[in-house]
Amino acid sequence: MSTSLKRLFFWLSGAGTETLEQCPHWEQRKYVAFGATVLVPCAFAFIACAYALSTLTDQPKVIYPVATVWAFIILTIDRALLAGYRPFLSWTRKLSQFALRLGVAVLMGLTIAHPLVLLLFRDTVTSVIEDDRATEMEAERDRFGTRKNEVRQGMDTLEEKIAKLQQDRLETYDAKFILQEKTDPTAAIPGLTSEQQSELKSATEEATAPFRTRLDAIDSQLDELTPQFTQAQTDLTFWQSEYERELNGQRSGLVGEGPRARSIKADQLEPRREETKRLASLLEHLTAEKATLQTQAREAEKQALNAFEARLAEIEAANQAEAARVATLRHQVEQNQADAFVTQQNAVREALDVQIETRNSELKTAQSELDQLSREERERIDAIQAEPRRDILTQTLALHQLFEQGAEGGQFAFSTYLILTALFMLVDTIPLVVKFFTKPGPYDRLLDRDETVFAAEHEAFQKSHSRYMSQLAAGNLIAVTRNKSLENALVDGVEHSRAAREFLDSLIEMERSFAERMKLEQEAHAHAGPEKLAALDAMKKRFYDDLHRRMEIFFAGGQA
Structure with missing residues (x-):
């Protein structure tokens, strides 16, 4: 290494x-x-x-x-x-x-x-998070489904009201004229003969026949297409839900648009979506055409009625030529009654038309609300699907939920x-x-030794510094501490003097011990001969020479 x-x-x-x-x-x-x-x-x-x-x-x-x-x-x-x-x-x-x-x-x-x-645990936690996402999406669908059902019920009620108003409007064409004389109580229209009533009916039916034929055909188509449109919407909703479940991995376990999801989208969802659009467009076209034909039929019926009334007036005038005054008066009375009746029925029809138009507006508003709910549902579900849900808190909560399952x-x-x-x-x-x-190895021992030495030196420094400060406070040298150079020189001199004293004390102690030992040796070898005594003298001389040399070195270093 x-x-x-x-x-x-x-x-x-x-x-x-x-x-x-x-x-x-x-x-x-x-x-x-x-x-x-x-x-x-x-x-x-x-x-x-x-x-x-x-x-x-x-x-x-x-x-x-x-x-x-x-x-x-x-x-x-x-x-x-x-x-x-x-x-x-x-x-x-x-x-x-x-x-x-x-x-x-x-x-x-x-x-x-x-x-x-x-x-x-990422895969398992992800599956728990996706299950929660799917549950939340299903709850949103249920919530929007309840609101859409309420709107659909309101639309059904409006359609029933519109159908009732249209029926009332049709019944206004079956009203009877009020004549002064009742020639035949069992006649369909009092005041007219059976032949006249048949002629009036034939003229009215002939004028409205082209429109009634087409209206019957339109009603038949509407009755046929309405269930188809309802079924197509139901199938579209079902396959939309299946496609979303496939995207979320709830069916096949694969998240994202896989082969199964693309198959559902291409084979089931897109054809039904196009079929729903086609049926909706066709129903809208038929409804508009029906309204137009009803308006045209009413105009044709009104024209036939006016033509018949004019013709009836001519016939009545010709038949009553011999009684011009009476016939004229009676004709005027009948004409006034007919005009009043037509005016009254026209007013009723206009009122019904206003009500039908109002209900149609309400129906369009309800349809717009239903479309808005569908868009909001789609946006909410898309927002839930787009949420990453990868943060630590969400994953931790999912993991806790996994523990409780x-x-x-x-x-x-x-x-x-x-x-x-x-x-x-x-x-x-x-x-x-x-x-x-x-x-513990050598390194620990070396480190412990260095720390012990440092701690001991620090403790000795604290004691020495405390003793020095005590002496400084007891003496007259406190003013020296105000000058850093003098203080350093004083501290150095005091420490050197103390060291010199300690050095001399140690040398004296060592010399005293050496002298006592040499005295004992000389007494013990007093009769040993001159050689032994000479050796002791030489040793004594070398000791004192070394002692003098050490003193010279120490004091020479102190002077330096």
Whole structure:
């Protein structure tokens, strides 16, 4: 392994490179492994964050940079946890330290584990979300269906009223004239002879015959086409629902416009849609033609009636030539009565026409409302279908709903979720767990030694500084501290004097101990001979020479 790569793993493990390089190779390999374990939760954090962001946006320039930053945050936290762990502590402090860091690691592990579990359960969660979407769409269809049924009932009521008004209008043509004399109580029209009544009826039927024939044909076509149009609308609604269910994957399990959906659209939906449009257009054309023919029939009937009345007046005038005054008066009376009756019936027809026109307007309004409801239903269903529903909250709610579905299946899904979550949490906390259960090595001992030395030096510095400040406060040198240069010189002199005193005391103690030892040796070897005594004298001389040399070096350094 190259040095730069090894140092990278040292950095990931939170260890000091300079200290680790003083350790054996097997200790360095152990910390390379620690650094590698930090990369594992970092990689999982990148995947989890990328998936979580993919539920919110499809922009790679947003997903990958944010996921990289999140992975770096997890890496930094894990590295800080490893760097802050110390094995040479009491079990109480070690367990409290580990518990605190484990709590932080568990929280960070949950933020990684939950999106990854959602990613693993994505297909099942998606099916639950689509089922909820289908249920919501069905509820919308039921709601709009209820409103459309109410509008259709209103349209049926209007059509019944229009039919009743049209029947009343037709009955106005069957009204009887009011004449002064009733020549035949059993006659169809009092005041007219049977032949005249037959002639009037023939003339009226002859004038309206072309229109009545066509009206009968139109009524027959309407009676035939109306059920067909109703059935076509019903089939169109049914196949539209089947096509939407196929798009949602409720029938074949495939979401989107697959072969089955295209087959339904081409073979069932589009032909029925065209047939419905054709029947609607044909019904509208027949209804308009019927209204036109009824108007023309009324005009022809009115013209025939006027012609017959004129002819009747001529016949009556010719028959009553011998009684011109009486016939003229009677004719005037009858003419006035006929005119009054025609005027009255025309007024009734006009009133009925206004009512029929009003009902037709209301019927068109109801039809427009029905079309608007159909458009709103389509827009609402399209909006529900277009909703992505991929965010973390929606997926979490769907997963919770999956847990509540069924006793065994939901419990199994919940147990699987807990196992996977625990597994991902273990993967995220593995660097700290491995560090905790690993036996302290040379690096830990070196680090503990450096920290112990630093702590001892710091404690000694605090004691020395406290003693110095006490002496400074008790003396008359407090003004010196106002000049930094003088203060530094004073501190240096005081410390050097103290060091010199300590040095001299140690030398005196050492010389005293050496003198007592030499005295004992000389007494013990008083009779050993001149050689032994000479050796002791030479040793004594070298000791004092070395003692003088040390004093010269120390004080020469202090003067410098």
